[in-house]
Each structure stands twice: as structure tokens, then as C-alpha cells.
Amino acid sequence: MENYNPLIIQRADPYIYKHTDGYYYFSASVPAYNLIELRRSKTISGLAHAMPRTIWRKHATGTGEESELIWAPEIHFVNGKWYVYYAAAHTTEFDANGMFQHRMYVIECDATDPMETEDNWVEKGRVQTPLDTFALDATVFEHQEHLYYVWAQKDPEIFGNTNIYIAEMENPWTLKTTPFMLTKPEYEWETQIFAVNEGPAILHRNGKFFLTFSGSATDENYCMGMLYADEDSDLLDPASWTKVDHPVFTSDVEHDLLGPGHNSFTVSEDGQKDLLVYHIRNYADIKGDPLYDPNRHTMIQEFSYDTDGFPVFGSPVQFTDLSN
Template identity: 70%
Template structure:
């Protein structure tokens, strides 16, 4: 029977770049960017709704100086070969580089405790995930396919117009790339280049004999929206020609319901173990003072989605806010 749960939305306020993972212990684990961009926290609950009231546990704090001292962005928690890993982006300074970009690089921390809700001392730093390109990079995720571990992320290529493209590589371990980066997509459509030329925030779901890779595009205001790449599960995932890009957004602002800039999504499964859940952040207004990145009101939302007859996901529209 399909899940008919109506979740509170927003589920968690002032948490951008949300990531929810349902573990084999029955808990949902949640992490996201905090408004101060200064630490990484985890919260957990037996239900998605329970995450709204779960107490967060800080498991890592930014350094006083150095490459992991500023703008801690977009953590993701993964469980790989019996250990917990969190990927995140961090910078040494809030200043822009010569390309007018932030100076983020990607990092990994690890915990081998059964329960990741432990003290900060139980998480060890694995350092920077090196891609072979020394430039702005962020929003790493990983997924397994055919007994191989793949890493997907966003990065700036100074030779390509725009802010970030999406890349994939196979990994030799959860913090080391085994192969050279392969570019899967760059901003090219009008809906990917509003305000900024951006492809970022990748997320992967495996269904119906294919891998679907969603990503976010354009400026982080009402123009923010989601695109999608599709590849056959048996294809060579490191051959960009095997990935097919949707020419229209698959999820975008709904002006009638005042839902603006949905994106930076992740995927999880509902309590019934069957219904797929889209996790994303969104705002309910467009009058943003200053840089949208420093506006704290990108809230975490969750909603179920369905599948089309051709086996592709149908995300629908962002659900309206329903809390009092």
C-alpha cells in the first residue's frame, strides 16, 4: 500500500542543503548546512516527522584557521563498508578568488562507531578529497553501482564559462579518487544560467534499471531549480555520452503557492519502505536582502513522488507550507 502520510512542511526550518539517510537500524539520519556555516550536526529519529523535533548533535566544528575554517557547506552522511562518512565543503576565507568564486574545497570525515551520534572526538578527519583540479569545488555525494563506489561533485573549470559543472569519478576508498574526473554536465540551458551559471547539488537514485542524477541550477533565489541526468544501470558510468540530460527543469518554483527556489535535493525512503521521498530546501518569499546565500530561510521540506509510465520520476510541484 502506498504511503499517504502528509508531512509537516517545512519539516525543519533554516536548514539548507538537506540530506536524509535511512539506515538499517531503522533511524533516519539528517544533516544540512546550518545558518552560521560553522559546524556539522546530525539529528536522528524513527520517522521523518520525528526529525523536526529531534535534538541535533554537533559532531564537528570548523577550524580556527586554514582550509576548513570558513563557510562549512552542504554536509552529507553516508554509510560505506561498515563506517560512517560525511562529505562537506569548506574554505580558508570568505574572500573570492581570481575567478570571482568562493574558495571552497571538498573534505571527508569518518567515524567507525556503530552509532554516529557520538562525540566530536570519535570523528576523524580524512582531509581534502583531491580531484586533480585546484579550483572551487563542493556538494559531493557518492553512490555504489556494480560493486564500485562513485563520487559526484560540482567544480569550477576556469576554462569553461560559469560557476560550476558536475563531475564523476570512481573511488579507491571513500576519500580518494581512483579515476580522473569526467564532466557530466555544464550550465547551458536558459534555466541553468539565470543569475549564475550553475550545476551543483547532485543526488542519485537507482530505480527501474537506471540511475537518475538530479542537480540544481541558477542563482540560489527564486531561479533555483532542478535538472536531471539519466543513465542505464549497465552502461559505463564514466562515459559522459551514456548520460542523457533533460532539456527542461524537473522541479522548479511554484509562484501560485509561494514556493521559491526548490533545490539541493536528496532522496530517502518513507516509513513504509516503499514510497520514494524527495528532500529539498525552499523559501516562501522572494524579497531577499543582500546575498541570497546569507539569507537563513531556506527550509528543509520533504514530499513523496511517483514514477511515470516510462520509468522516470515525477516530482510534481513543491508542496505548500502547511504548518501553523
């Protein structure tokens, strides 16, 4: 695999999915937070030069839901159809808890080619959860003919901004079971400036499910944590999951590789290597709110496993000089 980093500049919250058609599909937050775009390529490095295709645009400002701050779209293929999960707000103002006002939504495409046209994508609406609060960063995964939904959400009764929850789904836009909380910000490395657990990602390897997530503010403090569960356990039971008490992927301050997080996983072209996808900044002096600084860049790197079958992510790889 050609290793160019950053793979794609100014794309935060990156998600790469390799489909059975041999293409890699890429989705991420765009700096203007105003639309959802996809790009695809037969190679990972080709994603850097692939032409983006806009598949959905935010509703007109002032028209209600989904009209502001479109965040973290993820493309998935479930039961023969394409789905993109994303978060959106109706305003840029904060709510009574001092939070943005995002909720989670999904669009569906039943065409073979999800890149063909915007018209192929249909809004399935909001994914309803018992709490009507700030919610974002949904992902889905399938196991033993069950579809699971994992996301981050604010509970006003719990310290911090967001916790991570899991539920089974009735269909790709409706929950079937009561959500259960899997993790909340509790350690020092999760509570720098903001107490956050967000951006969950699922890796199924070596008889286990690994759930990575991101904690703390989205500056140089941002880092990745991890939970794990046996694949044969009840994944809806919080007791099945064990939380690692330390971060598993952090900033490399010496090389200005700062705030790695909001990751996803994919595989190499030959299917033999597991790859970590994440975003990062290369400077700490951010003017204003880090959320509105566009320079979070998509990175990708191979990782290994220890003798117990647990992933070892190492450190962020250094930037490649693409000018040569």
C-alpha cells in the same frame, strides 16, 4: 507518512539517509556555516523535533583550510563506517575567478553510533581532484562493488560557475579514476544570474540511475535538472548519460514556494514510497546576498513515476500550518 512542511526550518542543502538500524539520519547546512550537526529519528516527522548533535566544528578562523563557510554536509555509510562529505573554505574572500574558495573534505566515524560523541569523528582531509578550484556538493553511491563520487566544480576554461563531475573512488576519501564532466550549465533555466550546475543527488530505480542537480542562482530562479543512465552502462562514460533539456522541479510562484533545489532522496517508513527532500524559500524579497539569508527550509514530499519509469516530481507542496 505525516506530511509536515517545512519539515525543518532554516536548514538548507538537506540530506536524509535511512540506515539499516531503522533510523533516519539528517544533515544540512546550518545558517552560521560553522559546524556539522546530525539528528536522527525513527520517523521522518520526528526529525523536526530531534535534538541535533554537533559532530564537527570548523577550524579556528585564520588557521587555514576548513576555517570558513562549512557547506552542504552529507552523511553516508560505506564499508561499515560512517562518512560525512562537506565543503569548506579558508576565507570568505573570492578568488581570481570571482568565486568562493571552497574545497571538498570528509570525516570518518567507525563507531556503530555516529551520534555518540564528536571524538569518534576523524578528519580524512581533502578529497583531491585534478583541478585546484572551487569545489563543493559531493555525494557518493555504490554500484556493482564500485564506489562513485559525484560533485560540482569550477573549470576556468568553461563558461559558468560549476559543472558536475563523476569519478570512481579508491577509498571513501581518494579518487581512483580521472574525473569526467557529466553536465555544465547551458540552458536558460540553468544560467539565471549565475550559470550553475550543483547539488547532485542519485536515485537508482527502474533499471536506471537518475542524477538530479540544481541550476541558476539560489533565489527564486533555483530549480532542479536531471540526467539519466542505464544501470548496466559505463557510468564513467559521459556518453552513457542523457541530460533532460528542461527543469524537472521549479518554483510555485503563486504560492510563494521559491527556489526548490539542492535535493536528496529517501524512502518512507514502510519502504514503499520514494521521497524528494529539498530546500525552499517562501519569499522573493531577499536583502543582500541570498547565500546569507537563513530562511531556506527543508521540505519533503512523495513523488511518482511515469509509464517509462522516470520520476515525476510535480510541484512543491504547500506549507502546513503547524500552529493548529
